[in-house]
Amino acid sequence: MDVEERSAVVVGAGIGGLAAALALRRAGWTVVVHERSPGREKTGAALTLWPNAVRALHALGLADGLRARASALDGSGVRRPDGRWLSRTSGEQVIARHGLPQVAIVRADLIDLLASALPSGCVRWGAAVTDVDPGGPDRRAGVRCGDRLAEADLVVAADGVHSRVRRTLWPDHPPAERRGYVAWRALVHASTGPASETWGRGERFGIVPVGENLVYVYATANTAALEPSVDELRSRFGNWHAPIPALLDAITPGDLMRHDIMALHPPLRRLFHGRVTLLGDAAHAMEPNLGQGAGLAVEDAVVLAYAVTGASSVAAGLAAYDRARAVRVARLARQSRLLGRLTQSPSAAVTTLRDATTRLIPDRFALRGFDAAAGWHPPVPVLQEPR
Template sequence: MTGRTAVVVGGGIGGLATALALTRRGWEVEVLERADEFTEIGAGLSLWPNALRALAALGLDERVRALGAVERGGGLRSRRGRWLSRSDNAELERRFGWPLLVVHRADLVRELANALPRQVLRPGSAVRGVTADGEALVVEHTRGTSRADLVVGADGLRSTVRRQWWPEAAAPRYAGHTGWRMVTEPLAEPPLEGAAFWGRGERFGFTALPGGRVYCFATATTPSGGAAPGGERAAVLDRFGSWPDPVPRLLAAVPENAVLRHDIYDLPPLPGYTRGRVALLGDAAHAMTPALGQGACQALEDAVTLAVCLAATSDMGAALADYDRRRRPRTQAVVRRSARLAAVGQWAWPPAALLRDIAARATPVPLSLRAMAPVLDWTPPAARARG
């Protein structure tokens, strides 16, 4: 037992994974979540090989794989439905040792929460501030106060912890497009392959979930802060209802109130992910566009890495410096790469969109896999002897 204590602010994927990683190393942990229960209102989620390695380090890979569907094929298609490139997911699994798994966010959050002792979880606890009191940190929240040796800010894009401890940090920046996410009712004949259609200033993608359901996502270049007067499902039908099959069929199977709209932001680079005994991870540290499907994957990497760094030494400052050194360059590179891909996918000028589609058709699948290797090849750092 370490005898050390931590408060994790935020009960999403990154926060719960961090709590699990620390409790399994003997830490006493509290997870403070502003919502009244530990759940997610999101839709589907891609878990790439790097994320599955992180889940394996947490002992959850087999349980999570039982919740998800392995994506066996897919690729990019043009607005007219023509295939631009096909993915070779069997080769992806052969090369990286793990498949591409699609799960529902709520299922993953539930699995992480269920792996933790009940007393660790503190729902209905909105954090108001974190202050230093000697070598301890005091966290004020709506249910009182908590004291800890370490505070982990895993509280998302609009992080309270980041806003207080990094007051000079730039605000999240709008990526220029909004997104819709939705899950269909079970289909008698779901598509055998996933796909992402690239239009002009618009995209639509889908991939299978277990039980015949299909996770769909869409984006459109539009000012931030908008809301569809007739409802978001009507807005999606208006934009994408005439796209090639199976898009209309999928949209017809989406329940009326099941479309979630979120403006898409990323986070300008921070100068560090730690200050004093406070650490940031996940979207609080490096929010990114969903173009690469790496947001939750990088949060899981953060959680595992932070726990390994803290286990390696009794010097908290050295451990947090090691965490920052390992995670900041990598995650900020993924943020940049995701932003570039999102921008290309949203190109609307016809000549640029045509050249983009030609380039996609001309890129061999093995080259695409090699290009993803720096992201997908990640493995959990080895634990070192404590010093």
């Protein structure tokens, strides 16, 4: 398809929105991103990227930048609150199976990496989208920001779990629901060993080294909304194995974040309406138990650009994008939902059976359990630089 004069509007300048803008630009589209916040996102702690996400970022031409900003994990595993390991996987095993490492990166650094690859003026900050027109086969779509209407051949809604665009164009679909547990997240200045996640009864604590003397910590618990209190974390996890108590002491209270875990369920039957399509959490917000939220959003961006650029029309391209993504994300959402039920179960019997089963599974087989997520490859190795 001739894309010389094809234009796109992206709603949202988070990871998915910026990735979509970059992917479409590299495929030859003119792109403008509308973001309601006044400036580049600096919030958030860190995240892990499995090899599928690393491949997607490589397809966007960001291999060198990712290598400079991210840290490859030497290994990871699951532990009990007393410190005993239930399962361990080395970084070498991940590379041997998937060809690339699992990496950790500060969220703001990934946002900066994506935004810096876009030309000046591509992102319009402080531009809140108040309405959307899906357009049609012979009519362009558009978004309204105040009294200004921006029209385009394609609108990509990457406006998050509480997507305004999704609520507008899919009004009958249930909104994202609370899953009954919360997460705390923080970055602390400390040194630690390999990445790990410790499973208790309805509680978890994660440790991820993000670089030299920087550690990403997160915790979950079955509870109602709570303030992001370090004292609350100490009361829950202060007697768990080292180095958890020391990491809790290293948290700066003002840097601790707390979020309700949300998920979109049931999945949308279709990810596009007219010339508008959903991407990332706006399309398929899921529980974070597989560490795939950011990775799937970047995957979406690569697949979308490939689909709409190679199709005979925008409609045909969006249908191809929907076919390519719907089954995959629905499958991973179910897997993450099931893992959430197991890890957040308050039942002593379920916890005992869960831990015993995890210990009995050989580590090489445990790694294979992530094949469905980590084994994804982009439809095109590298999207070309825009001319």
